[in-house]
Amino acid sequence: MSFSFLKFFAIKKRSNFNLKNSEVYKAFHSLAKHSNLLIFHDARIYHHRKKSIIPLLIFDNFRGLYIIEQKAWSFKMLYNSNIERKKNLQQQENNLAFSSIQELLKEKYNDTAHKDLPPLFNFLIMNNLTVNEYEKLSASLKTLLPQSNIIFSDNSRSEIFKKIQDVSYENPHLDSCNEILSNLLIEYTIVNKENEVYFCTQEQRNFIDSKLQQVNNLHGPNKSGKTALLILKALQELLRDDTKTLIVLTRTEEEKNVFTQRLLNTVKHAMVEVPIQNINIMSSEEYMNLSAPIHADIFMCDDANLLKDEVRDTINALQKRSKLLFVNAKKEKNIFTLKKYFTNKERKVLFHHGKQQAKALYLVQKILQNNEVQDIIVIGKQKSLQMLQDDLKHFIPEDVIVFNKSIPCSSQDGRRLFLCNYANIKESFVKHAILLDIKSANIHELDYALQIASQDVHIIYEEESDNINILRQRYENSQK
Numbered sequence: 001m002s003f004s005f006l007k008f009f010a011i012k013k014r015s016n017f018n019l020k021n022s023e024v025y026k027a028f029h030s031l032a033k034h035s036n037l038l039i040f041h042d043a044r045i046y047h048h049r050k051k052s053i054i055p056l057l058i059f060d061n062f063r064g065l066y067i068i069e070q071k072a073w074s075f076k077m078l079y080n081s082n083i084e085r086k087k088n089l090q091q092q093e094n095n096l097a098f099s100s101i102q103e104l105l106k107e108k109y110n111d112t113a114h115k116d117l118p119p120l121f122n123f124l125i126m127n128n129l130t131v132n133e134y135e136k137l138s139a140s141l142k143t144l145l146p147q148s149n150i151i152f153s154d155n156s157r158s159e160i161f162k163k164i165q166d167v168s169y170e171n172p173h174l175d176s177c178n179e180i181l182s183n184l185l186i187e188y189t190i191v192n193k194e195n196e197v198y199f200c201t202q203e204q205r206n207f208i209d210s211k212l213q214q215v216n217n218l219h220g221p222n223k224s225g226k227t228a229l230l231i232l233k234a235l236q237e238l239l240r241d242d243t244k245t246l247i248v249l250t251r252t253e254e255e256k257n258v259f260t261q262r263l264l265n266t267v268k269h270a271m272v273e274v275p276i277q278n279i280n281i282m283s284s285e286e287y288m289n290l291s292a293p294i295h296a297d298i299f300m301c302d303d304a305n306l307l308k309d310e311v312r313d314t315i316n317a318l319q320k321r322s323k324l325l326f327v328n329a330k331k332e333k334n335i336f337t338l339k340k341y342f343t344n345k346e347r348k349v350l351f352h353h354g355k356q357q358a359k360a361l362y363l364v365q366k367i368l369q370n371n372e373v374q375d376i377i378v379i380g381k382q383k384s385l386q387m388l389q390d391d392l393k394h395f396i397p398e399d400v401i402v403f404n405k406s407i408p409c410s411s412q413d414g415r416r417l418f419l420c421n422y423a424n425i426k427e428s429f430v431k432h433a434i435l436l437d438i439k440s441a442n443i444h445e446l447d448y449a450l451q452i453a454s455q456d457v458h459i460i461y462e463e464e465s466d467n468i469n470i471l472r473q474r475y476e477n478s479q480k
Contacts, residue, residue, distance in 0.1 A: 024070075024125050027157040028058065035161070036061045038177065045101075046186055046239060046272040047108040052101050056125075061177055062170040064119030067101055068151075071126060075133035078141060105184065111271055112183040118174055121167045123149050130154045186270035187236050190228040193258065195265055200225075200232070203338060208232050212298065213334045216325045220338030222451030226327050229338075230300050231263050233325065237298060238274050245296040247322070248281045249315070251303050252424065256283045259302070284311045293318045304329040305444040328444070348456040349475040351468075356436055359460045360388055364417070365395055367432050373417045379449050380436030385419040388436075392417065422449065431455040439465040446471065 025041075032039050043057035056068035102120055109117040124145065126134075131152050134142070148167075151160055174180075181199045182189040187208060188200040200208065207218060207229055220226040234246050250256040260281050267276060280296065284307055299322040301307070301315065306328075315324070352359050360378065367376055373396065378388065385402050392400045402419045418430070422437075422445040433453035438446065438461045446467060450457050461468050 024127070024151055024153075024155070024160065025056070027160050028056070030157060031161050038181070040185065043185060044187060044239070045104055045108060045184060046270065047104060047111070048271060049273050050104055052104050054101060058164070059177060059181060060164070061174060062172070063165075063168045064121065064171075064174065065105070065117075065180070066121050066123055066164060067105075068123045068125060071124065072128050073126060074128040075130075075136070078129070078137055108271075109180075109183050112269065113179070118180055119168060119171070121149075121164075123151055123164065125151045127153055186266075186272060187232060187239070189266070189269065190225060190232070191262065191266045191269050192228065193262065195269075197269060200229075201340060203340060204229055207336050207338070208236060210336060212237075212323045212325060214323055215331065215333050216323070217329045217331055217333060217335045218325065218327050218338070219335055220328070222448050224338040224340060226338060227259065227302055228262070230302055230325070230327065231259070231266055234263070234279055234298075234300065235266065235270070235274060238276070238278060239272070242275050242278070244278060244298065246279045246298045246300065247294065247296040247319075248279060249287055249299070249301040249307075250281065250283055251306050253283045253285070255302070256281055256286075284308070287311070288314060295319065296322055298323045298325065300325045300327075301329070302327045303448070306442075306448065347454060349450065349471075350456060350458050351472065351476060352458060352460045354460070354462070356384065356460050356462055357387060357391065360434055360436060361391055361395065363434055363458050363460075364392065368396065371431060375431040376434070377418045377420060377430045377432075377452065378434045378436065379420050379422060379425060381440065382421050384436045385421060389419060422446075425449055425452065432458070434458045434460065436460055438467050438471070439463065441467065443467055443470060447474075450475065 028037070028039055031037060038059040038061075040057040040059075041055070043054040045052045045054065054067055055070050056066075058066040058068060060066065102122075105120065106117045109115075129150075129152055131147075131154060134147060134150070134152065137145075148163065151163065155163075178197075178199045182197045185199070188205050190198045190200060190204075192198065204225055218226055218229065230248065234248065237244050237246065248259060250259050263276065263279070263281070267274060280294070288311060295318070299315065299319045301324075304312065304326040312329075352363070364376060364378070378385065380388075382402070389400045389402055396417065400417045400419065422441050425445065425448055430452065431454050433449065433456075435441075435446065435449055435457065438459060450471070459468075459471060
């Protein structure tokens with residue numbers, strides 16, 4: 001069912017009613033806790049240069065989407081009003097614009113998902129109208145405002161739930177939440193390195209919707225989507241104010257290139273015009289070598305805990321006028337923590353006590369019995385890697401390579417065993433990782449390294465240390 005455009009000439013004054021404070025809004029959230037509803041307040045739909053804000057958008061994974069507007073129209077207002085159909089009206093206090101919102105949603109979904117939008121239903125919240133007052137309105141007005149699609153001020157929660165369920169039977173073949181919402185709500189849509197699209201979790205959406213303070217810290221493990229959230233937060237800030245300027249700092253040149261490409265892929269999927277030229281993406285080396293400091297409204301820094309102290313000190317000294325958003329900074333201020341990370345739950349973390357060189361050689365040979373050389377990465381200090389490289393040449397026919405930061409990692413892959421120092425770890429999709437030099441490594445770098453393999457991580461240590469105790473507590477005990 002779709003409402004026509006309506007214009008009430010007698011209604012001139014805009015209401016200050018806040019939907020979030022209404023009992024009806026609270027009722028919807030209460031229902032969502034015990035049903036399959038996802039609720040979005042002031043949902044923003046962007047498509048190219050078009051934009052629409054839906055006061056309340058609800059997704060039911062068995063029925064489809066609900067567009068819900070709210071009006072503070074009273075019985076007196078409606079009883080004394082003239083009403084007529086209009087086309088192409090924008091959302092205002094004295095009209096309903098369901099059709100224009102529907103058209104934008106359909107256009108958006110068709111262009112991004114390349115198919116028709118799932119079922120779409122309209123409802124109107126009447127905060128100042130009771131069921132009995134509605135019965136006293138004219139028949140013509142009731143025809144244009146059907147009772148079944150109005151939520152009145154005195155409707156109980158069970159009545160509200162029944163109304164939204166009665167619009168349609170359950171459809172077990174409806175596309176998933178991820179499929180539908182990731183093609184509509186682009187502020188909450190992650191595009192990963194493989195161009196796969198995911199709709200953000202509630203935890204991730206909470207961060208995106210949070211208001212930036214002067215200093216902000218996003219904490220989360222590797223594979224928690226933290227880099228993707230920086231991209232989405234940057235886009236959200238520009239979509240809501242296209243005059244803002246941003247600086248995004250990455251640890252290495254390669255990570256800068258990866259971030260830039262993911263940003264472009266996200267904008268491409270979103271199909272929205274946004275001034276991405278307002279985002280200046282730099283590696284930490286570039287930033288430190290600037291001939292003159294540059295400033296921005298917002299300064300974002302990925303993996304701040306892995307930066308050198310001098311880089312962090314320079315940021316704090318030069319960016320005092322910016323709002324700062326750090327990922328995994330050591331500061332304890334305005335922290336937003338991501339608890340969930342997305343990796344293979346069957347992945348094993350294995351601890352090996354013994355001589356490092358001998359154990360590493362043994363593990364490489366053992367893993368290679370059922371895997372290719374490119375499935376393995378060995379991470380350690382430069383000296384240990386060089387020694388391992390010399391020994392491995394006698395055991396495997398393929399080339400062995402030690403990471404050279406002057407050459408992009410993408411040029412160093414292929415059919416080679418990859419050896420990398422902790423300072424230059426890249427996000428990887430290898431199956432197996434072997435970690436060396438545990439005692440002397442930075443614990444933050446160790447945490448980062450532990451997330452890059454999909455199947456197993458082998459930790460080699462020759463003696464007990466604080467780092468080994470920390471890693472055992474975090475990983476070994478969690479797998480029992």
